[in-house]
Amino acid sequence: MEDKLQKVIKIHEVLKVSGVYVSGIAVIGMMLLIVTDVVLRNVFSSPISGTYEIVQYYLMPLAIFPALAFTYSSGVLPRLSEVVEKLPKKFNQVNRILIYVIEMVIFTFLTIYGWKFAMSGLADQMAIPVSGNLIPLYPIYFLVPIGFALVLMEVLLANAKKLQEKRTQKLEEAKS
Amino acid sequence: MFESIVITVVLLLFLYLLVMGQFISSLLLTVGMIGIYLLGGLPLLDGFIQSEPFNRVASYSLTTIPLYILMAQFILQAGIIKDLYNLVFRISRGKQGVLGVLTVFIGGLLGGVSGSGTATSAALGQIAVPELKRRGYPDGLAGTLAAVSGSLSAIIPPSVILILYGVVAQISIGQLFAASMIPGILLMISFSLITIVYLRIYSNKMEAPATYEKDDDTPISRYVIVVLAGFFIVGSIFGGIYTGTFTPTEAGAVGAFISLIVAAVLGKVNKAFFIKSIFETTKVTVMAMFIVVGASLFGRFISLSLIPRKIIDLLGPLLDYPVLLIIIIMVFYFFLFMFIEGVAVILMTVPIISPLLAAINVDPLWFGILLAIVCTIGMITPPVGISVYAVGGVSGISIEKLFRTSTVFAIIASIIVIGLLILFPELVTWLPSQMN
Amino acid sequence: GEETSTAEAETDNASNTVIEAKNLRASSGVSDKHFWHRGFFQPLMDRVEEETDNQITFDAFTAGELVGLGTEYDALRQGSIDVALTFMAPYDPQRFPYTEVVMLPLLESDANIAATAMVNMMKSDREVQDGKTYYDLEFGDKGLVAFANPPTEPYVISTTDHTFDSVSDFNQQIRIRTASRVHEILASKLGITSLSMPITDAYDALSRNALDGLFYNVPDWIAMGFDELINHTIEGANLGHFVGHTVMTEETWESLAPEVQELFATASEEIIFDGAALAMSETELNVENNIEKGGEFTHLNDLPAEVNQHLTEAMVDTWFDWIDNLEGQGIAGKEMAMLWRDMLVEAGAELPQEILDIN
Ligand code: NA
């Protein structure tokens, strides 16, 4: 059981970090594409057609959704913390559980509806006009449910890890 | 009536979860979703929750967020900012006020090339906060300086807020940009003065800068290189924008690329440089966009509740007291900007408030600038102050600590600047009148 | 709005008609100051509210407050809104390939002529493909009920400093903002560079010479500040109209009483011409304003013969390219182009001879 959990955690970590690389490469790609476009436009009067559409519809979603889970777990997301620290322990515990449940519910919703969004894009074969041609957009839609599903995994695993730690702690206490 | 109950419940839940420490991004998503659900059930929620994340993210204008943060990372890791702050600190013979003013000045300068306060605040949070802290600035003040200086991007042209106001109110964006110059500078001056007063008050509590002496043996040649590099980066961005080589939106990409070249010339670029830049940029960008998506969903709820319209309708009977009306409207906006992200506020209120303004003969240009100031201030006030969140996220300084200082900045600066603009409307109207 | 209750509407003929009270959530992606809103959306909603004695009401959201411009189709299907006021088929040629036809360039026409042509095309029973009409293919088959909004005034070529005095003035150095597939084709036929950028970036780009000009309709100039920047405009080369629709799902439509449906349809077909008239009057306003600020208008026929010919050829070629493009995807581009052409001609527009000769 614990082995399995460890394995899931490991796979999740790999996915999370890969997501960051995908996002980072998308941001670097955005920079290079726009700069190349600016240079070609000004020096050779021949811009890369479709820069605007590629950046907006492909690179921006690629830069954001894959890295949602990593960002969620990185501690960079802001929240108020001072009041909570001063509250009684029991009260805090209840609140922490409440917030966990809420997070689970909202990211489940976002994943399910993100999936619906992607599937209806697939059904429509969603495409956008880029310099006279239609380029398929629907594959990018799948980044939405994937991104939120990874966040959901993160929430669930963070919980599981905590529970597991508590159990081992109790086990060790019982042993001694 | 039903909507009023829903909005009351949702706002109470909002405040509760906020205080209980839920992530701001999750919190906005939560209350947005609950609010929409309460108003129209699952069928209504369905549509917004499906489309909102993608539609919000797939935006060309928002590319400034990742690209300015990438630029900040490159500049930061090239060591340029550290040396620059050192240099200024040396020249000013250890006077800490100068560094604070420098930060405000850099914020204003970045504001001249960035349309988004969020992007600039996050960038300043990364580059300026560690330097200020190293020289004895308390956490709250260092972070607040980054947040308020970054928020200046929202009013100093180019500005997303002003562009949007121009489109919605159908006023020339060029005139709005010209009109916002003087008020933007007034805000910079106010922020600088408040910083100096703060430092006076806190001078005894501040730690002596420990690194001052050690940094002293940096060779002069290094400073020369750094100053040249800084001028080169700023010069090419401004030069590029003002000669029409690229647009302000594209400037983020060009600025990042030039910074990368400068870092390469300074010999800082290697694998670790790229990996660090990628991780930091991604984290900060996604954090900001997470909040933007949440704020957008929350904004949809507020729109659907029709509450802003009902409140504005209530103001109708005050048409005979224009000055009172303007003050009430500004207070109303102050509260809206407290809870809701700036772009959403403009979209949901300007169409309904403009007939009211026309009825009392208020110049929509002047009003737009006032609105942009209140919006700028709203970015640094609780509970939703996106500039403060951005800085808190990148610097790890507690949000409460930041809000305690930033709220003081916000209140004093708004009294000074808004007061001046009400007393002397020419501060807004003079520059655009010189345009033709 | 899902709040529904049944109430008796007092009708003039006292025929005891019962209209179910209904509040409809309507969304537009343009500002309430826009000529579409003032000339069509608001009067249409007002008239429906009035004539149903406020049994049918609207909560109107403008400027994309609720649903962003161009995303209305999904919002309708997902139930976020009941009425899409700015349903922009030309932005979505993958799912709505036919409406783009109105952006094809012609010679002389105006918003009123285009409105007549559009209203007639919506009702035309001519088969375009697989025995279906334009309306079936674009709306009916998708479970939508649509009414044409007033088309814009003609799109025109405007520049800040550059003038087209010879054919060599059309070159890759000239950067023009375009906003549709058809105009990208036209730009490439003209030999100039087309750039896509948000319309809100265009003021800045024009003022700093990052852009030489744009394809745009005159009544939208002042709103974007372009009247201050544009110095040269070619008239008489009409680069096409832009048209949106006011759309509901069939489900929403069926939930309305037949007399309300009747009323809505009649009102939209009447008010579309008021909207077109408003757009035309704002052309005059913008032109005067621009001339006051130093702008110049040159008619296609007053251009040097070679420039005139170059432009006309590019316009004609755009039709054929567009047709080939659609036919290549198995879509009846040619039938559609002929339908729109005939509707235009019947309404009084002038088109190049080569287009009139297509059959
Ligand atoms: Na700015």
Ligand code: NA
């Ligand atoms: Na605020």
